[in-house]
Amino acid sequence: MTPDITGLATLHPPFLIGALPGLDSLFSTQGIMVMLLAAYAVAMWMFLTSAPKVFTIMVSDLELARQLYEGMLGLPAAEVPLHYYYNYEQTLGTAAIDPLYVSPALGRSTLDTASNPGGQWYQLKKNTQLHVIAGASLGEKNRQRHVCFDRDCLEQVLLRIQMRNMKYKIRREKPLNFLVKDYEGNVIEMAEVSN
Incomplete structure (x- = not known):
């Protein structure tokens, strides 16, 4: 007996980044650059406050x-x-x-x-x-x-x-x-x- 997988695709549609609101702009080139700058700012703040x-x-x-x-x-x-x-x-x-x-x-x-x-x-x-x-x-x-x-x-x-x-x-x-x-x-x- 082989399982029927045709009904599985309708229950769980493929995951797309654009399906969740806001994630497509977060993972855009501009969003990634903003996250990198924020991480750099936090690292510099930690470095300078510990000096x-x-x-x-x-x-x-x-x-x-x-x-x-x-x-x-x-x-x-x-x-x-x-x-x-x-x-x-x-x-x-x-x-x-x-x-x-x-x-x-x-x-x-x-x-x-x-x-x-x-x-x-x-x-x-x-x-x-x-x-x-x-x-x-x-x-x-x-x-x-x-x-x-x-x-x-x-x-x-x-x-x-x-x-x-x-x-x-x-x-x-x-x-x-x-x-x-x-x-x-x-x-x-x-x-x-x-x-």
């Missing part, structure tokens, strides 16, 4: 800065954030740096160091990193200088200095400017630069 906040400090001597941030302040080294691999900081360049804070003997190697995402990376807080780069000039009395454009960054560094019972002196509140002495007796000026 750590990065503070940048420009210093006059990278080696002394390393001794300060790693040795005295005990900041752990951090990985370069992924968004820095895509030249995020390159857009800042050295054009935004005020010549007053840059060393007069600024050569090509200093420019390259100041504008690339190299330098030193430290974990300041859970989702906050500190990027230390060369390029600041020496301060008065040939003091080492650390220049930052972000007050929150310097406040975090000052808080760590206070927690470590290091010697410091606040010279000015607005813009924030303070001196700190390292273990070797070097006086380091920490200066906030307002844009």
